[in-house]
Amino acid sequence: MTQQQMQPLMRETASQTAGPYVHIGLAPRQAGFEIFENNFGSVLTNDKTKGERIRIEGRVFDGIGTVLKDVLIESWQANAAGKYAHPGDRQPGKEVDPNFRGWGRSCTDFDTGIYTIDTIKPGVVTGRNGGFMAPHINLWIVARGINLGLNTRMYFSDEAEANKKDAVLNVIEWEQRRATLVAQREDKGGQVVYRFDIRLQGEAETVFFDV
Amino acid sequence: MGRPPATDAEYLMRDTTSHPIALTPAYKTSVLRSPRLAPISLEQSLSEVTAPVFRPEELGALDNDMIMNCAKDGLPIGERIVVHGYVHDQLGRPVSNALVEVWQANASGRYRHKKDQYIGALDPNFGGCGRMLTDANGYYAYRTIRPGPYPWRNRINDWRPAHIHYAISGNGWVQRLITQMYFEGDPLIATCPILRGVPSEEQIRGLIALQDRGAFVQLDSRAYRFDIVLRGQRATLFENAVQGAKQ
Numbered sequence: 001m002t003q004q005q006m007q008p009l010m011r012e013t014a015s016q017t018a019g020p021y022v023h024i025g026l027a028p029r030q031a032g033f034e035i036f037e038n039n040f041g042s043v044l045t046n047d048k049t050k051g052e053r054i055r056i057e058g059r060v061f062d063g064i065g066t067v068l069k070d071v072l073i074e075s076w077q078a079n080a081a082g083k084y085a086h087p088g089d090r091q092p093g094k095e096v097d098p099n100f101r102g103w104g105r106s107c108t109d110f111d112t113g114i115y116t117i118d119t120i121k122p123g124v125v126t127g128r129n130g131g132f133m134a135p136h137i138n139l140w141i142v143a144r145g146i147n148l149g150l151n152t153r154m155y156f157s158d159e160a161e162a163n164k165k166d167a168v169l170n171v172i173e174w175e176q177r178r179a180t181l182v183a184q185r186e187d188k189g190g191q192v193v194y195r196f197d198i199r200l201q202g203e204a205e206t207v208f209f210d211v
Numbered sequence: 212m213g214r215p216p217a218t219d220a221e222y223l224m225r226d227t228t229s230h231p232i233a234l235t236p237a238y239k240t241s242v243l244r245s246p247r248l249a250p251i252s253l254e255q256s257l258s259e260v261t262a263p264v265f266r267p268e269e270l271g272a273l274d275n276d277m278i279m280n281c282a283k284d285g286l287p288i289g290e291r292i293v294v295h296g297y298v299h300d301q302l303g304r305p306v307s308n309a310l311v312e313v314w315q316a317n318a319s320g321r322y323r324h325k326k327d328q329y330i331g332a333l334d335p336n337f338g339g340c341g342r343m344l345t346d347a348n349g350y351y352a353y354r355t356i357r358p359g360p361y362p363w364r365n366r367i368n369d370w371r372p373a374h375i376h377y378a379i380s381g382n383g384w385v386q387r388l389i390t391q392m393y394f395e396g397d398p399l400i401a402t403c404p405i406l407r408g409v410p411s412e413e414q415i416r417g418l419i420a421l422q423d424r425g426a427f428v429q430l431d432s433r434a435y436r437f438d439i440v441l442r443g444q445r446a447t448l449f450e451n452a453v454q455g456a457k458q
Contacts (some may be wrong), residue, residue, distance in 0.1 A: 009223070009301045010440045014414040015230045016391040017238075017405060018376070021322045025314025025340045025376055032325040035281055035338045037271045062243040070326075076262065076384050086261035088219035088383075091454060103263035110326070128256045128453050138258050142389050145240030147231035147408055149389055151250075153258070168253050177248075200244050210225065210250035211259050211385045 051080030051120030063201030067113035082123030134162035231408030281338030289318025295352035301443030305349030320361030372399035
């Protein structure tokens with residue numbers, strides 16, 4: 001036992017919903033005003049970023065199929081080499097890309113409900129204890145009516161073989177639910193688009209993770 | 212406090228009894244937006260224990276000053292306050308370099324947001340958003356105008372207690388937390404359907420900032436103290452590594 005484990009644990013601060021006006025704090029331009037010089041957004045790449053350019057595009061549905069227009073989604077992913085830009089990633093032989101942080105923030109459009117993330121396809125990250133993980137992007141979803149932010153992962157339809165071996169997909173006992181985590185690759189006028197819709201509830205409810 | 216954790220150490224299992232459950236019918240919007248199926252438990256990997264690292268130069272000098280960061284031709288209306296506190300993890304370690312983002316209504320209870328239709332007046336000199344990084348001790352501070360309570364369409368005469376929204380990004384993706392801070396003594400706290408979704412009085416108390424007499428700024432502002440606890444990060448000794456071979 002380490003000494004820390006002998007101390008009583010403090011309780012994590014309780015979560016509360018992001019509410020309808022989450023854009024003010026996290027995406028003020030979408031709320032309708034300019035205040036910060038540097039805005040966090042949904043374009044993760046610049047001209048020098050290494051990797052295949054992709055766009056993720058989708059909508060978020062409630063339990064009766066309504067398209068939600070007040071959702072905020074954050075994404076976190078490895079770079080094209082499969083390396084996270086964080087000191088905890090000590091995978092040997094992989095370099096951080098100085099032109100790619102791997103974190104984005106996107107809001108569903110107030111009119112169409114569509115969210116987009118312009119990024120690169122991540123490489124393979126080694127899993128826990130050397131296990132295999134297919135390329136994936138981590139997503140965190142908050143909105144009015146969501147009491148605790150929802151964690152999920154997005155996988156890629158053109159990685160079917162890798163997905164079959166993925167350590168996390170394989171712990172989903174209900175095999176038919178795994179498909180809710182696979183984004184469908186499309187070619188839209190020369191642009192690679194992965195369509196990834198999220199269903200909060202109801203038929204084909206997206207798999208969310210207790211991380 | 213023991214050894215600091217390694218940067219790739221895993222995080223303690225989330226105690227879900229610390230949070231509102233997904234479906235809280237008194238908060239009506241949760242009814243159709245709450246997953247019905249149990250979340251799938253996963254063992255943490257690098258994907259969960261890493262997170263974006265923010266740099267001070269990404270933030271502007273006035274980003275944590277909501278009194279001045281939107282002031283155009285005067286000062287915002289309302290009571291000037293300072294809000295400050297510490298971000299720790301569950302083991303009591305400071306969480307340094309955490310991104311703390313805050314947003315709120317103005318003194319009238321009106322948000323500067325194209326979707327807010329409340330009759331309360333907008334204040335041309337108040338934006339209502341700020342952000343900052345915690346220092347090496349996990350400390351953060353900002354100044355603002357005390358927000359007003361406001362009505363909302365839940366039950367027809369429901370009112371939100373005055374509150375400030377918080378989003379905190381710590382050292383690991385699983386520490387990401389979004390919450391709201393309330394003010395000591397607000398009578399609306401007793402009946403708020405959003406706050407009452409929190410399953411224990413102890414956890415509700417944790418969301419209520421206390422007046423901090425010692426931090427008042429003389430002839431200027433009152434102060435409130437609000438501390439935040441994020442998921443605890445283990446030490447790696449004798450524990451599973453999220454990368455590499457088993458010990």
